[in-house]
Amino acid sequence: MPSPQEPPPSPFFRPAHLDTVVVEQTLISTPQGRHRHKRKKVTVSVVEHKSGILGCAANMMTCIVGSGIVGLPYAMQQTGFVAGIGLILLTSLLTEKSLRLLVETAKHLHQQSYETTAEVPFGIVGFRFILINMFVMAYGAMVTYLMITKSCASMILGVEDETYQQFVLLGISLMVHFPLASMRDMADLEKTSGLAVAIDCTIVALVAYSSPWISMQGMESNNLLQLIQTDTVHAGTLFVGLGVLSFAFECQEAAFLVAGSLETPTVARWARVTKMTLTACLVLAMVCALTGYLGFGDATKGNILDNLDPSTTTSFVAHGLLGATMFATYPLASFVARHVCVVLLFEGRRAHEGGSDSTILNRPDRRILLTLALYIAAIVPATVYTDMGKVLALAGVIGGSCLAYIGPGMLFLAVHGGRFLDLVDGFFYVIGSATAASSGVVVSETTTLLPSSSSEPADDIKRFDGCFKQALFYLGIFPLWCRIAERGKKQVMAHALALLEKNTIEPLRIGEVDYSIEKMAKMEEESPPKRHSGPVISAATLIRPSPNLDVPTLDNNSPNPNDKPKPRKAAPPLEPDPQEAPPSHIDFFIAIFYVCFGVIALFAGLVSLGSG
Numbered sequence: 001m002p003s004p005q006e007p008p009p010s011p012f013f014r015p016a017h018l019d020t021v022v023v024e025q026t027l028i029s030t031p032q033g034r035h036r037h038k039r040k041k042v043t044v045s046v047v048e049h050k051s052g053i054l055g056c057a058a059n060m061m062t063c064i065v066g067s068g069i070v071g072l073p074y075a076m077q078q079t080g081f082v083a084g085i086g087l088i089l090l091t092s093l094l095t096e097k098s099l100r101l102l103v104e105t106a107k108h109l110h111q112q113s114y115e116t117t118a119e120v121p122f123g124i125v126g127f128r129f130i131l132i133n134m135f136v137m138a139y140g141a142m143v144t145y146l147m148i149t150k151s152c153a154s155m156i157l158g159v160e161d162e163t164y165q166q167f168v169l170l171g172i173s174l175m176v177h178f179p180l181a182s183m184r185d186m187a188d189l190e191k192t193s194g195l196a197v198a199i200d201c202t203i204v205a206l207v208a209y210s211s212p213w214i215s216m217q218g219m220e221s222n223n224l225l226q227l228i229q230t231d232t233v234h235a236g237t238l239f240v241g242l243g244v245l246s247f248a249f250e251c252q253e254a255a256f257l258v259a260g261s262l263e264t265p266t267v268a269r270w271a272r273v274t275k276m277t278l279t280a281c282l283v284l285a286m287v288c289a290l291t292g293y294l295g296f297g298d299a300t301k302g303n304i305l306d307n308l309d310p311s312t313t314t315s316f317v318a319h320g321l322l323g324a325t326m327f328a329t330y331p332l333a334s335f336v337a338r339h340v341c342v343v344l345l346f347e348g349r350r351a352h353e354g355g356s357d358s359t360i361l362n363r364p365d366r367r368i369l370l371t372l373a374l375y376i377a378a379i380v381p382a383t384v385y386t387d388m389g390k391v392l393a394l395a396g397v398i399g400g401s402c403l404a405y406i407g408p409g410m411l412f413l414a415v416h417g418g419r420f421l422d423l424v425d426g427f428f429y430v431i432g433s434a435t436a437a438s439s440g441v442v443v444s445e446t447t448t449l450l451p452s453s454s455s456e457p458a459d460d461i462k463r464f465d466g467c468f469k470q471a472l473f474y475l476g477i478f479p480l481w482c483r484i485a486e487r488g489k490k491q492v493m494a495h496a497l498a499l500l501e502k503n504t505i506e507p508l509r510i511g512e513v514d515y516s517i518e519k520m521a522k523m524e525e526e527s528p529p530k531r532h533s534g535p536v537i538s539a540a541t542l543i544r545p546s547p548n549l550d551v552p553t554l555d556n557n558s559p560n561p562n563d564k565p566k567p568r569k570a571a572p573p574l575e576p577d578p579q580e581a582p583p584s585h586i587d588f589f590i591a592i593f594y595v596c597f598g599v600i601a602l603f604a605g606l607v608s609l610g611s612g
Helices: 053-065 068-079 081-109 114-157 162-181 186-210 221-230 235-249 252-260 267-299 313-345 349-353 364-384 389-415 417-428 434-439 467-475 478-501 517-526 539-543 585-611
Strands: 020-029 035-044 429-431 462-464
Touching: 053 068, 053 186, 053 252, 053 267, 053 313, 068 081, 068 186, 068 235, 068 267, 081 114, 081 235, 081 252, 081 267, 081 389, 081 585, 114 162, 114 252, 114 313, 114 364, 114 389, 114 478, 162 313, 162 364, 186 267, 186 313, 235 267, 235 389, 235 585, 252 267, 252 313, 252 389, 313 364, 389 417, 389 478, 389 585, 417 429, 417 467, 417 478, 417 585, 462 467, 467 478
Parallel strands: none
Antiparallel strands: 020 035, 429 462
16 A cells, blocks of 8 residues: 655655645846845646536546447447347446446545545455556547557548558548647646537438438338348347447546546536446437348448448548547547556555645646656557557546446445345344344444444354245345455454544545534543544545635736735535435345456456457
8 A cells, every 4th residue: 555655855856745846036126236136936836727517427428438339330230130229228327326336436535536535445455446447448439549540641632652651640640639638637628528528419310311211221220120120139249239338338447637627516416427327328329220221231340431432522521530539539538547657656645645736737848748658659650550459448447447347346235235234134144143033133234334333242153044045146246245244344453443533634626525413422432532532533534625714826827925815705605415325135136247248348358359
């Protein structure tokens, strides 16, 4: 686990003055009548740029759509007509739910990022597992976006020589991709993301217009009904299509960056962002998949634009627009990869706890060098190779399945492990204790963050409530789920007590949550003796300063320290903990379904690679 202290100075990356340093010059006169300049360094607080709901929705939609939209007709061709419609609906719903689930779980644990949320129940293994998969997904996306840029730009410019195509990609990426990726805050990309969303809609409209889906085989209503009855599921290639869909909708690695860039990031506002985003993505995906597959049938290619007649103006425009969207999608993927580098290279408390990229990247040299290193790592394979399909599929399938499905499900199960174990005991077991028999199962998770201090007596004896439930216990892999829940229960308790013992707690970039001050203070009084002395202070009072205090700060646009400081606005009221109520059976069923679906999607991608 990275040290909570800032690292010592190094000749290349200094520990970081997290604010901007401005050098001021003042002309002064000496007693001898000479004039000279006096220089003085002034540290000015830099405020991170934020986006509204529409801006965040545009950024998130750009992360999802990317280049995956043109592969959806191929996914339907692999899964079958009916199965394709069902899987598109299912993956979109699972993505929307997982985006909200991740942020809500992080708020519940008072964590800033995906990786630190996974670190609470699973330790450094969970921390690195998430970071590795985030980098795999982001790096794979960066490479494929550059390759698409090379292909589309070469077609538009009529360049056929491979060497000249490499120079075209190098010139375009240096002029457009790299400068956009070098920005500090993701909110700065909301305008380019909005333009990319409009372009994606245009591409889908061009596919629907150019595809002969209306006249194909005289597609009247009776033939369409016959197609629904006959073309249901392609069992032999179902996993191939599921792997493509998993890659197309995966965006969890960017969820915390987008949520942190939202103005007033409450649970309700974040839910509006995810619902708007996934609704729009679902409509685009369904239109593109249906019109493309109905038009070209078994001849549908991996990129539906390759099915269009290259001599037509529509194909020319569609390829040009697809290349233009890469200007917005590459920087978003680079932001995610850069976030991973920030966490791994700057092992201080701010970098490790997540959400502080904007402050760490205030120094332009650090920001440019990190972005340049990632750009070089992506541009080399993109210029040398012309077909990275299997490498990209491997990165998307492994990273996407782990981040989108397995990660959220495992986190929810582990974080609420005490409640899960209670429900398992109440359904599968008969407790031998007289106390338990008279009062029922004791619910150990009844607070917002800390589980209850009550526990089962040591002499309790459990036995299965019948042979059927014993068989169901093992068939449902409940030994594994219970082991995860037991570890999570222990780790979350230790994490909650550690929060109470901290002298200072960083404010949540993704939005503050009320952790029930009275209950947490009571739990602290009941806990073992503390290592610190003094009055009992609850975590909720440490997390956020009093909203009645006006803290002076310097205006970002006026670095002069002599300017009159402007008071900060009063902080908004704390919102309730989104996971305050103990989860139900349905909640845990959904979490386990996520894990199982992620494992299936993982093997689906591996099968697709093997069959290719």
